[in-house]
Amino acid sequence: MKIKYELLKQEKHTKARNGILHTNHGDFETPIFMPVGTQATVKTLSPEELKGINSAVILSNTYHLWLRPGEDIVNKAGGLHQFMNYDGPILTDSGGFQVFSLANKKDISEEGVVFKSHINGEKLFLTPEKSIAIQNKLDSDIAMSFDECPPASASYDYLKNSVERTIRWAKRGKDVHNNINQSLFGIVQGGAYEDLRKYSAIETTKLDFDGYSIGGVANDGESKDDMYKAIDYSIPYLPEDKPRYLMGVGEPIDIIEGVIRGIDMFDCVLPTRLARHGNAFTRHGKINIKNAKYKEDFTPIDDCDCYSCKHYTKAYIRHLIIANESFGARLLSIHNLRFLIRLTEELRLAIKDDRILEYKEEFLKNYEKDRD
């Protein structure tokens, strides 16, 4: 069975909306933040810990699983849910972003992309058909179309060609998609150009996907302004009855701005990556737990309902991070993921009460991006 999006509430003053996504592995409300489990594991966390922070859908990476352990092994295990013991919904990306960002010496043609594995330098070839075939085997709930991810510096002409190719690739992928229990999303590209986003959104929508994502906004070097433009130029042409997913975005303020602009789903490695480097989100901004001022701070990271904040102090977590103990990264990962998931829970409540702009104002009043 495919997923089904149900719109519950359209906020009065913005494009923000609250919905519910029905999947074969449970239903969840949107807007939502999806933890990233790159290699069939959300770094340092167990499935039970994911449930404990009220995580619903997680993302896993096709590129990484293709290389290791290989989609056939995951398939023989009974699919990704069985393989990693996660019974909630899973979305897989197409591998496109990793091919364009991790691999070097890539050679892009109409057929696909030739590139070298970041693990062993092996020459590999990824095409729209191959990406879908891998995802069909991984048996995730939601698969993504294989798109070209142009660099942030790309010219208008480059982007125009790239948008057209991405649409052709989306169609090729859709044509070979053959997992009836897996939904497939299309991806809107086009940089910060209004006409390209419009064209991309309209043409991609014509292919009738189960959901739509807005890509090309999380590359380094992209300004926030361009990110907001990319959303604003795309959303009006996306159908109301399908979920909208902003790829690779996880800064709290960007999640709030994305929701206000009509986005339903977010994912980002930021919360777990920050955790491994000793950084934590708080209501007052991001802190660096390694800072000497937390040496004897026997209070929790934040006013928060997560396992880490209920049981551990900044001084202890600081000790673990400095002593390179993985339990420290785990405690901060739990907290940072819970922070973003709780943020989306609060945004849903704000949408229900038609006070999303007030929520944003309150949030920003307290929040400094980098506090330490």
Added chain:
Amino acid sequence: MKIKYELLKQEKHTKARNGILHTNHGDFETPIFMPVGTQATVKTLSPEELKGINSAVILSNTYHLWLRPGEDIVNKAGGLHQFMNYDGPILTDSGGFQVFSLANKKDISEEGVVFKSHINGEKLFLTPEKSIAIQNKLDSDIAMSFDECPPASASYDYLKNSVERTIRWAKRGKDVHNNINQSLFGIVQGGAYEDLRKYSAIETTKLDFDGYSIGGVANDGESKDDMYKAIDYSIPYLPEDKPRYLMGVGEPIDIIEGVIRGIDMFDCVLPTRLARHGNAFTRHGKINIKNAKYKEDFTPIDDCDCYSCKHYTKAYIRHLIIANESFGARLLSIHNLRFLIRLTEELRLAIKDDRILEYKEEFLKNYEKDRD
């Protein structure tokens, strides 16, 4: 309150015994295996996971906590239990073993040991008094006397002097010990020499400690035969109403042999260290999960009741270890620790039924030390 050892059952055919140790943080039956939480965390595990594998008492390292975060910070947190959120009993070692094994350029005198920190090369001085003062502040349930840990290659004369010094150091430590809620163990040294072990055991016992440990058996290069001799030569001179702890021993066969010889407590970094390198204990011997033969092995590590074996396959754990995902080390750590804890549970049952020698025979029939 100090700990109290209660002998429940003396096995008929061997020196093996089943007892109960009453502590301020709960009672536990012996023989027991203690997971090692070097830096105030059992590597990769949460306190809840320790409870989940039926772990009772854990060990933490004075040397490491002295250097990082410092005993004063742990003390200000309310002691080690509070600091690390573990409400079960904790034993701290004296720092002696680390000073003699981790630090280089050490200078041993009657007063103590001058050595360089393995973290930053800082010159440090550890004495029996200092070790006890640190442990008093850490506020563990059981503290260890500061002993000299001679190299495995030490001559008889070296060992004789070392044993005498260790007894003088034990007295100095006991004289300054001032935490009324903390028990203190003496350490028997003397290599594999019968007269030295006897002398050490008798003189240490005269100082009337709350328990006794047998040291100097876990150094690299020591033969199993020497280990068993060290135990056999010490045990007859140790009081029946006090617990006996064999330091740094964690090979399954050595635990069985130790129990048969009258040991009550064991600790070792082996199960968690093996886990981080992808090795797992099984009923049939140690396996290396990275072995290609487990690539498509969708069965659990072992016939085992632990979380890892209940939910995950060898193929998945292999993938995690090869992909360098810390959740893999965590799953193997849970399993390996549970394996040794379960072993001691079975040994207790065997003692109760006077069939410890049969148990050993059955165990060895199936067990190959290094299967892969």
